[in-house]
Amino acid sequence: MIENKFIQQLEDSFHSKDYSLFTRRGLDLTNDYQLPENLVNEIFELRKNYLSIIDVNPEQQDGVANGASVILDKIKAQNFELANRSAISSEIVFKAADITKQFHSGRNPFKLHPISFELKLGEITGVVGENGNGKTTLLRIVSGQLSTDTGSIEFPALGNFSNNWYQAKNKFAFIPQRIPKWHGTLLENLLFFATIHNITGAQNLKQIDYILFRLGLDKFRDLTWNQISSGYRMRFELAKMLLWRPHLLILDEPLANLDINAQQLFLQDLRFFAQSQSNPISIILSSQQLHEIERIADNIIFIRQGKTIYNGKQIDFGIDRAVNNYEVAGNFTLQQLQNCLPEANGFKIEDAGTAFIISCGIDVNWFDVLSTIQKSGLELNYYRDISQSTRQLFHKDI
Known part of the structure; x- marks a missing residue:
């Protein structure tokens, strides 16, 4: 249970x-x-x-x-009774079928090629890929800020309003990478935002208290935009959106201005909020923090130059792979690592800039690789198994 x-x-x-x-x-x-x-x-x-x-x-x-x-x-010692759960017609809050978007102006015309996906309550979908490859375009389409050129979009959870963008926008919350400046205190903004979403009276104050203390923002309630850091502004935006319990939360690069501890806390909270029993949320977010996103995401969409390279369950990526891939770094050169793990023994090594990516047979596990490196005397200070990570889909820019 x-x-x-x-x-x-x-x-x-x-x-x-x-x-x-x-x-x-x-x-x-x-x-x-x-x-x-x-x-x-x-x-x-x-x-x-x-x-x-x-x-x-x-x-x-x-x-x-x-x-x-x-x-x-x-x-x-309690006998638990679930709080009233919002009535919904479907677990699917957003459904896209072969949607595309093309921009013709500028020196670098761009096209988001056909993509189909579903966003479900209780699930987190991570959108990853190189910069300028279509992540923000996709999120703006999901939020309703951009129209599509072709394809179809539905909102099954809205029942009779499953094709109504106006109704959908009342259930969708979007936090852009560049948060627009707000005026007044944090508390005043939360009071206003709760009111315009029909949360009034005692429930208004109760919801605000819950979200302020839940996100550790109570000490900032009387501060203004200029008095809090960019990291706390992001948490405030999250508080503002969670206050009215949307069906879908869309976040564009939310980790950009957070330190590592704040990132971990933020992502852990997103997982908890998504899986709420009374008010589950579907969350879709983009980020350059690939490994952190993969740890919490149920689904991954990887986009390269507008084309979808992978679109599916996170745990399914690489499940039918022919090779294992390991990322390592340390006090050694590419040549030293190649001498330790020669190509003749089935190893292929790529210099990825700050680390090396080792490709080897599916029967060679991480322990085999680490043992060989350590026995050779090479000083290893970083290691990660990326055999089932979309990290291996990233290419060098130059």
């Missing part, structure tokens, strides 16, 4: 003393299930306590630990 998985996540985070994850998932629990009001309040207070402590003295979390222990016991 889903609630058992929820409890397991809470237990794991508690025992590993990851109170960030514990308090975030605790808030998610209050959003997905109908819990006693006093327990909901305790979970909110624990999250507030954690956020106040982590900014001042992150080493002193005994109070959070004690509170988490009490709350965990209370949660485990």
Whole structure:
């Protein structure tokens, strides 16, 4: 049962003393299930306590630990009842069939070649590829900012309005790479955005409190655009969109201005929000952070020069491959690595710039390669198995 998985996540985070994850998932629990009001309040207070402590003295979390222990016991004693789930006609929120788009102006005319795909509730779709190859064009089509030249688009989840763009836009949220400047405080913007999406009265403030504390933005609620970093502006945009619970969330390069820790937290949260039990979301995003995207994506679309090179389940990429591919780096040259792994033994090595890509037989595993390199005395400081990663589809620009 889903609630058992929820409890397991809470237990794991508690025992590993990851109170960030514990308090975030605790808030998610209050959003997905109908819990006693006093327990909901305790979970909110624990999250507030954690956020106040982590900014001042992150080493002193005994109070959070004690509170988490009490709350965990209370949660485990609950009979879970799912909160009201939005009525939908289909799990498919967006369906494209052979859509194309061509730009004729400028020195470099561009064409997005025919592509078909479906975006489903609870799933994350990553759009990857080199810069200037059609990722943003595709996302702008999905968001309704660009029309297609050919092909068809449907919105099965909208039932009788499955061909109505106006209705679809009321259910789709788009966060561009360059976030437009907003005026007023963060809180004022959230209040306004909730109101225009018919979230009013006590529910307005409840939803805003949930999203502010859930994303760790409460301390910024009275700040303005110029007073927060670009990374927090992205989290604010996410808060603004999640506030009204869209069916589809579209993000163009959301990781560009986030440091590595913020990226990991952001992506983990996207996975949790997508899989919400009461308000599941379909998410499609583009990014240059390939490995991070592949870790959370259910589906991958790889575009090169407007053509779709791969379009399918992430776990299925490379499943029928004829070779294994490993990416390595260290204090050695291409010639030294070739001497260690000669072509005569079935190895092919490519200099990828900051790393080397080793291709070998499907029967040669990562342990074989690493052992051979280490035994030769070469100093290895980076390794990744990319046999089932779209990393191998990237080409050198020059």
